[in-house]
Amino acid sequence: MSISRNLVRIIKIPLRDNKRDLAISIIAIIFTASLQMSIPYYLGLTIDKAFDGNIQQDLSITPFIQIGILVFVLSLLRGVFHYFHMFTGEKIGQSIAFKLRKSYFDKLQNLSFSFHDTVHTGDLITKGIIDIEGVRLFVNTGILRFFLLGIFILTGAVLVLRIDLILGLLALSFIPFIGIVSSVSRLSLRQNWIKLQEQLGILTRVMDENLSGVRLVRSFMRQKYELQKFSIASSVVRKTTFKQIFIKSTSISINSFTFLISMSLVIYFGALSVVDQTITIGELAALIAFMSILQGPVRHIGQLVNSIARASAASARLYDVLDQSIDVKNNKKSIKFNDPVEEIKIENLSFSYGTNEVLKNISFSANPKHSVGIVGPPGAGKTTLSRLLPRFYNLNSGRILLNGINIEDINLEYLRNSINLVDQDLFLFSDTFRENVRFGRPTADQKEIKSSTLKAHIYNHIDSLPERFETMIGERGVQLSGGQRQRLSVSRTFLYHSKVVIFDDSTSAIDTQTEKEIREEMNELGENISLIVIAHRISSVMNLDEILYLDKGTILERGNHRELIKLNGKYATLYKMQINPELRVK
Ligand code: ADP
Numbered sequence: 001m002s003i004s005r006n007l008v009r010i011i012k013i014p015l016r017d018n019k020r021d022l023a024i025s026i027i028a029i030i031f032t033a034s035l036q037m038s039i040p041y042y043l044g045l046t047i048d049k050a051f052d053g054n055i056q057q058d059l060s061i062t063p064f065i066q067i068g069i070l071v072f073v074l075s076l077l078r079g080v081f082h083y084f085h086m087f088t089g090e091k092i093g094q095s096i097a098f099k100l101r102k103s104y105f106d107k108l109q110n111l112s113f114s115f116h117d118t119v120h121t122g123d124l125i126t127k128g129i130i131d132i133e134g135v136r137l138f139v140n141t142g143i144l145r146f147f148l149l150g151i152f153i154l155t156g157a158v159l160v161l162r163i164d165l166i167l168g169l170l171a172l173s174f175i176p177f178i179g180i181v182s183s184v185s186r187l188s189l190r191q192n193w194i195k196l197q198e199q200l201g202i203l204t205r206v207m208d209e210n211l212s213g214v215r216l217v218r219s220f221m222r223q224k225y226e227l228q229k230f231s232i233a234s235s236v237v238r239k240t241t242f243k244q245i246f247i248k249s250t251s252i253s254i255n256s257f258t259f260l261i262s263m264s265l266v267i268y269f270g271a272l273s274v275v276d277q278t279i280t281i282g283e284l285a286a287l288i289a290f291m292s293i294l295q296g297p298v299r300h301i302g303q304l305v306n307s308i309a310r311a312s313a314a315s316a317r318l319y320d321v322l323d324q325s326i327d328v329k330n331n332k333k334s335i336k337f338n339d340p341v342e343e344i345k346i347e348n349l350s351f352s353y354g355t356n357e358v359l360k361n362i363s364f365s366a367n368p369k370h371s372v373g374i375v376g377p378p379g380a381g382k383t384t385l386s387r388l389l390p391r392f393y394n395l396n397s398g399r400i401l402l403n404g405i406n407i408e409d410i411n412l413e414y415l416r417n418s419i420n421l422v423d424q425d426l427f428l429f430s431d432t433f434r435e436n437v438r439f440g441r442p443t444a445d446q447k448e449i450k451s452s453t454l455k456a457h458i459y460n461h462i463d464s465l466p467e468r469f470e471t472m473i474g475e476r477g478v479q480l481s482g483g484q485r486q487r488l489s490v491s492r493t494f495l496y497h498s499k500v501v502i503f504d505d506s507t508s509a510i511d512t513q514t515e516k517e518i519r520e521e522m523n524e525l526g527e528n529i530s531l532i533v534i535a536h537r538i539s540s541v542m543n544l545d546e547i548l549y550l551d552k553g554t555i556l557e558r559g560n561h562r563e564l565i566k567l568n569g570k571y572a573t574l575y576k577m578q579i580n581p582e583l584r585v586k
Contacts, residue, residue: 008139010138010315011310018096022092026147028085028088029148032078034155035075036074036078037155037156038074039071040289040293041096042067042074043067043282044285045282047282050064056328069532079310085148096136097135101132104127104132108124110326111321111324113387117353131314134310134313138146141304142304142311148297151340153297157172158170163279163286170262170266174298178258178299182251183305186305189306193244196244199233199412199436203233259295263288267288270284270287328391329412337402337405337410343404344366344400345399345401345404347363349363349397351388351396358437362385362550363555364546371545373534373540373546373548374534374541375538375541378508380553383505386423389421390415390502402419416499419498419502422489430472432469433470434446434449437453437488437493452491452494456518458487458491487510487518490507490518499529500529500531500532501532505534512540541561543561549571557569557571
């Protein structure tokens, strides 16, 4: 297992940012290990002093009282140093996790949509939570434990080998064996754990889908089938957990057995050496005590190897995101655009997702006196076009101009202040109505919130709720219908005061009359809004100044409603299909 480049980057963080805590921790580790290893040494001396080199002689109790006091003092000191080691170790780990979490979340806020399109949200959450936890644990159970273990084994080895070379080697013989067994078992436990997480994920999904689709399950009477699906997923989990228990118990038993075998050998050959007077009884006692103390840290070798393996994979996944380059960003000459928009102009725009060309040579413009509607079959590229205007993606070719200024030269914050997209993917936070409405302008007061919700025709509904604007939305609060969600989303736009407003099929669940009233309210907001409406319903665009019929990424027809009807092309066919006497333009 090679220590990855990313792991080295993690190790460099405390070396750069937590020098003081790292130094305290390492000094504390040196003292903790040395003090602990000195106890068997003094114990051996005491026993020799008590017997005074002669086993037959009466025991003197005084040296035992002295060693008792000494062990007490040493343990106390060891405890203090151990506390510092644990505290600073945890502190460094937490501080690294905090920094990584912040940079990770920061990065996610700024990464372009082209990145978000290619990754699964669940994976990003896992990286942000579980992988950062893996890195955090690595500081204490990896870096610092590596030092602690090294000092324990080194000092232990020096002390036992000084007593007797052969007996010393025998006393150390369990270390490589236990080290290998615990590492192998820890690594296979880790593989099994990853498998278990996946299986628990499936179990959760089965349960989640069953609960979310409870009505469907009951109406088709599929409870038995669902139960069967759940039992299969559940028994797979049981099998994996059994394997987990088997690996754990086997490795613990093998390690205890190995340790006891080498301990028995040391006792047997040690006793012979005592009789031969090559070592003293105190030295034999010290050997046994060293072994007992060493076995604890040695069993942690597996944990150390596991921690390195986990952090190595976790850091690679984290840096995979942190190292992503941001392609939609401000350039050096980005300007703070705050002017009223006289015109938004799209010039020869083309765009592809990878190799899939979605928009070809699109040109049109909108201004406060010239609103634009866009219709066309699904997959024509309408939503993509709407997302290019606030620069969610960079264009392949062509330009988008605000009052003649290329949007790539406008500071993103100002650009998105000027252009507001009411997306078809309406999103509401699990928060109160008030906070959801003023999401774009958190400083808005109640008067403004009321006015915008009135214009979006959602005020009466909110006002009828027991807690009015303080009512929570979402799983713990009220549920909203599709139309209500859209109205709420539109009310955000009323509050945001953007100069260019794009509706991407975001009023489809609102009845035609209300939609018309909302549009009129928008016109009344001032003469200075440039409106672009994408819709499936002809009634949503038929009164706009220009309508574009988009198909396979190109504009097939353009003109106002009358002109397009007269043309008798695709738009006219769509209109006839949706025709309804009250929708006809007079
Ligand atoms: P419309 O809004 O007219 O239905 P879209 O703009 O959503 O059309 O989609 C146009 C084409 O681009 C479709 O072929 C669709 O599969 C593809 N597409 C849309 N979004 C993405 C994306 N994020 N990544 C890759 N391809 C996409």
